[in-house]
Amino acid sequence: MLTDDFADTFQTEVEKGRVLTMPKDGTGLAVLDPWLDPFRDQLKARYARYSDWRYRIEKEGGYKHFTEGYKYFGFNVASDGTITYREWAPNAETASLIGDFNNWDAEAHPMKKNEQGVFEITLKPDASGRPQIPHNSKVKITMTLPGTAERIFRLPAWIRRATQDLTVSPTYDAIFWNPDKPYQFRHLRPKRPESLRIYEAHVGISSSEPRVATYKEFTANVIPLIAYLGYNAIQLMAIMEHVYYASFGYQVTSFFAPSSRYGNPEDLKELVDVAHSYGIAVLLDVVHSHASNNVLDGLNMFDGTDHCYFHEGGRGRHDLWNSRLFNYGYRPVMQFLLSNLRYWMDEYQFDGFRFDGVTSMLYKHHGIGYGFSGNYHEYFGDLVDEDGLMYLQLANDFLHEMYPNVITIAEDVSGMPGSCRPVREGGVGFDYRLAMVVPDMWIKLLKEQKDEDWNMGNIVHTLTNRRHLEKAIAYCESHDQALVGDKTIAFWLMDKEMYTNMSDLTERTPIIDRGMALHKLIRLITHGLGGEGYLNFEGNEFGHPEWLDFPREGNQSSFHYARRQWNVLDDDLLRYKYLNEWDRALQQTEAQYGWLHHPQAYISRKHEGDKVIVFERGNLLFIFNFHPTQSFTDYRVGTNISGKLKLVLNSDDPKYFGYGRINPRCEYFTTAEPWDNRDNWVQVYIPSRTAIVLGKAD
Structure with missing residues (x-):
């Protein structure tokens, strides 16, 4: 069990000023969430398992010594x-x-x-x-x-x-690899941001040319664009060496080697260092959920057995991914993986990790063919891989102990309770979880319904339906949705007209008007309502005009779609610039007002007939009119903000491809009378398919 030498007493601040004293046996989650009370014994057993391993690691010199495996193994x-x-x-x-x-x-x-x-x-x-x-x-x-x-x-x-x-x-x-003059870092890591705004990127596709881009090109060309937009973190995909380029980096063969496709290790260090010079944190998309099935250049059958790093037999194989599964409860494997995290943090100065495939690590069924309903019994019992859960607890505990400003994010579809609560409470220890249901909602709506049939209550419910006191990263569309076989939001909205009517020299068409307007509204409402952090996959911010398809046998090994067409932003006659500027406005306005690190929003209106949604967050008033044809004059909305208000964001501004129907110098004055369960009301003009954000004028 965990000894008193490093088992601290702790308290957790919760809403309304209450302070709860947490038990030290891993059942703190049940204090925060009474629905977990029937599972106290299982929470205790989980924590005891983690505590036992933590104690064993302490006896070996603690995390600092145990995670330095790369200084003992391999070449030194x-x-x-x-x-x-x-x-x-x-x-x-x-x-x-x-x-x-x-x-x-x-x-x-x-x-x-x-x-x-x-x-x-x-x-x-x-x-x-x-x-x-x-x-x-x-x-x-x-x-x-x-x-x-x-x-x-x-x-x-x-x-x-x-x-x-x-x-x-x-x-x-x-x-x-033993260069005479290894790269020397010149810039300190930036402070951990209060509001996390992530730009997810893949170095190899970060060129307009049909080829593999390099670390140096990303450093010189893409990082300044990210800084211009106002993101404060970059999440790098496909960095750990992987044999198959089209795997998106998820079939790792060499866990300590950065992908050589983009350059050498010193080039990657320079990339991270330059990002830090802009005050941008860099997160690594780490793949500890599985490993490549390759034998000659992977870990599979490393010493002639199938169970050197992995489970033996069927338990060690992921049928859907055709890959190998780690034996997380085996000491050498645990040291290998924890040391891998330490290596990327120390040698490359990464600021944290997005853990891929967490669902596969948490459950014996790996999420294959399993639809999570939210029933708490799904998170306990024989379905759970206790070794995988224990490893993630140790990984998060180690990282947060040694690197107080580290950021860890779980890619988990299951929503296991406590995923983003500290290990000392019985949680898994992540800082954030990806809100994966949000992009699924948007794509489903765009595929199956006309926007005049969208249900405002359902949209709000999906955007806000997350576990209280656990942080989520909201995003409108995932990198998977950019792949061939699916479409980005921009493509679903505008499709073939993106090839013919995205020039300012052409007339505005109903499809382009609708697509540009909804693209802006979807991004703002997701940003404002959907989480405590925000993520965008590169190119989607400006409505990238085509899908993503890596070179493979099915496309004659073509790189034509394995790229990001930054060239469309360089052409001032094209309309992609408007979406790019809107995205910049979102990030920079959030940086000013910080709504992501404020408590969840208060939704005062979700009117189905008017297609209007109103909420307050971060001392700002967000007003959305999703109606396809109806504009509203002197529309009354409730707010707890009082006094004179000003326009902070306006999707109808011509610089964002709007019609300029709202006076940017207009002043708004609240009236101290109740409306929509708020203390005050204010009247606004809100055109169709438009969103505005109001803030205090003084």
Whole structure:
């Protein structure tokens, strides 16, 4: 169990000024949510499991020592040029280090095996004092298996660089990376933002040209655009090395190697450092939910068994993803994964992580064919993978203890209670969870209904239906919805007219008018109502004109759609600029007023006939008119804000492709009479398919 040395007493602030003293047995969640009271015993058992592992880690020197596995395993070079290489491969009989440096001679550099199944070799520097293995040269480990004469060849599990030469083989090569002048960080990490505004990006597609873009191009070209828009965090996809480009980075082969498609490790460090110079945090899309099925250049069958890093048999295989599943309750695996997090934080100065595939980690069914109904019994009992849950608790606990400003986000469709509450309360420990139901709602509405049939109450319910005291990241559309086979919001709204009527030289058409207007309203209401953070996938902010499709056999390995067409923003005659400026206005206005870190909104009106939604958040009054044809003059709305108000945002402004029907200098005065359960009311002109935001004028 957790000892008193590091089991602190704590209190949690909750609404209305109440302070609840939390128990120290992991049942604090039941104090916050009485519906969890019947599950106290299971919450205690979960916490006891976490506590036992935490105690074992403390006995080994604590998180600081336990998570430095990358300084012990793999290749480490001392200041005098001595190289030490260690690899855990318990099933192997013998092992040797081979590479360009010894002409791939399996007899030249045999390794010694200790009682823990770790092979080790030390290479003294050469006569000139240089490391024996040249920088940027190829290496491998070769092993023999017990009871057979079979010799296997593997990429070192902790290798820090892997490259692919498709002219020779699709299999990756391990590279010994030891530059004379490694990149030196010049900028401190930015402070953790109160309001998290995330720009999700994929380096490889971040070019208008049909090819793989580079870290350096992203640094020079894209980071300034992100800063201009006003985002304060970048979430980088597909960084951990993966063999198949079209996997979007979700079939990882080398967990400690940044993808070589975009450049070398020093280039990635520069990218992070430059982002920090703009005050932008950088989050890594980390994939610990599964690993590539590859054998020759992955972790699968690493020491000749199927259970070195993974569960044995069927439990170790994800049928839908055709990938391997980690054995989270096995100490060497836990150290490998926790050290992986530490490595990206320390070596590359990332500011946090978006954990991919959390649903798969939390449940034995991995979410395959399982529809979560919200019944609390779904989050307990035999359905839950207690080892996966325990690993996530340890990962979050470790990260928040060592890096107080770290940001962790769960990609979890299940909505497990306590996902975004501290581990000490019995939670999983994430800071945020992606509100995955929100983009599903928007796409469903656009696919199945005319906007005149949209139900205002249902939209509001979906945007606000999240667990109280747990933070969510709202987003309008996911990167998956940009892929071939689906459409972005802009494409659903405007479709083929994006090819013919997005020029200011053409007349405004009903389809473009509707599409541009709803694109703006959808983004603002999601931003204002949907969560405690906001996320946008690159290109969607300006209504990217085409889908995303990686080169693959089905499209003749074409890069035509594996790119972001920034060129449409460079052309001042095209209308994409209006959506881009609207997105900038959203981010910068939020930065000024901070509604994301204010309590959830108070919704005073959701009128089905008028198609009007009104709410207050962050001392601002948000007013939406979704009606396709009806504008309202002197429309009365309730508010607890009093006095003189001013226009803060207006989607009908011509600089956002509006009609300019609202006077930007108009002053609004509240009347101290109750309306819609608010203390005051104010009258506004609200044109059709328009949103305005009002704030205090003084």
